[in-house]
Amino acid sequence: MTDLLVALVVLPILASASITFAGWLRERTGWPMAVLALLGQTALAATVTVGVLERGRASHTIGGFVPPYGIEFVADGLSVPFVVLVAGASLAVLAYARETGPHSNPFYALYLLLVAGLTGVCVTGDVFTLYVFLEISGLAAYGLVASASGGDAALAALKYLLVGTVGATFYLLGVGYLYAATGTLNMAALAATLSAESTLTVVAFGCVVLGLAVKMALFPLHVWKPDAYEHAPWAVSVLLAALVSTVAGYALIRLTYGVFTVRFFAANPLVDEVLIAGACVSVLAGGILAFRQQSVSRLFAYSSITQFGLATLGIALGTVPAVVGAAVQLLGHGVMKGGLFAAAGVIETRTRASTVDAYAGRSEDAPFASGALAVIACGLVGIPPTVGFVAKWYLAVGALEADSLFVFGVVLASTFLSLTYFGRLVQRLYVDAPEQTPELERISTGMSGVVIGAAAATVLLGLFGFALASFAQPAVSHLLHP
């Protein structure tokens, strides 16, 4: 059964290679092969989930080299929801990409490589392997952004690459400090042996958090995100918005509490305060920057900076409800932001509207996409019964439990900030009169399906959000208080 953990990473890598080879024999074979591979991946993820539900934490030792020397793959109640999200969302986005393209085989090879890298980050129990998977997913993401035609996509991809690689290298430097301090790279062994008071540990934490903050695009390390999302093909924007930063956020939870542990924050309260302050700045700056955007893609990208700031707040608070809230926030935001980009893609494909002003009255031309966009916007603001509400509820309870009224206030303020810019967008769609009627393009069933599915998931995850949270809760409790 634990072999399945390895299969989760190996299957998409093998599929990626096969798609490349198949492309030499026959073009445009990538899409059906990717569908097959990701159906398999989703089935694997579901099997692992059932296994974790029945038997709890599962771990697999690679090649018979026992930890702390060898590499270990781990699945528990915290990592499994992310594995399922990666598999499920990437399968769903394929339905979207069927119509929007790109259609070439190399595109789908990169697509599966991204899935492999992200899944690897979720299941690994080794800090160096995490770096390798982070870079695999990063490289695939740079390539995917550049798969759009035109120079600005290449420029956005290069910017993403430069910032992303600097971030990943800082993470690697942090891993170097951890290894120098303890002589091991295994997360469980690090948690047991790492000294909480040592300056070396503080520097290692700083490097690791800096690296992951770049991948999560916290303010002011967010510069790659708006350009990359604006210029990438729609299917890629949807995929990246749903998964890439989400998985980096998961890695931050895992490393903070699975490697540095709560003892580290207890011994270095100043580090915790700096992290909370950084997260608060990200929440507020993201909201203010989002409000100033005309381009809808950029507005969504800046809104992500707020949302990942909120997740970081939950992680830094360090109480069980706050960390559960952070996990729900990451998962929910992945579904919702992917859905928003999918809806914006449908609206732009159908009516050519891509700015806030051009959205005026477009709800008549694209009723389903506009409705989905409104529902998901409610989710990101945090209105019940959506998953955004469940996440904010846990974050607020976590803030109160940590006696931090200030953080509680920031969580509330984020809601009002989100309401201002999402409210403006929804008002444009539904209330304002259209300037002129454009020629309408056809929208494929797959594209509409993804948009409606994401809106439905936003509400369903909200209705069953407390069940999702109670699935992750034992694992988070165990992580925080082993």
Added chain:
Amino acid sequence: MTGLLAQLHYIASVVLVAVGLFVVMDDENLLKKVLGLNVFQTGVFLFFVTVGFRRGGSPPIVTGDGGPYVNPLPQVLVLTAIVVGVSVTAVALALVVRIYREYGTLREDVLREAVADD
């Protein structure tokens, strides 16, 4: 002075990291930014190898004459990281070529104007 010499590898890695980061952030030429990235990564690699090094240690091939041996694991890690770095550089250079074909320049300030004009 001998203390400083013993730390020479660490100092070199810090200098490489600082120089690399400065070039990535400050230089206007995209190609030089990629070079700066490489220098930055090399600094981190040097740090790893230095961590595993032992003065007077022999190569980690166990022959029976006893240690001390140099720690091989950081070297293996750096080999992996170098492979990652080469892949990143390859992708970056491919993008640089594409940008040059599209805009005819690699200077970031000129590119900003060209993009703003579109």
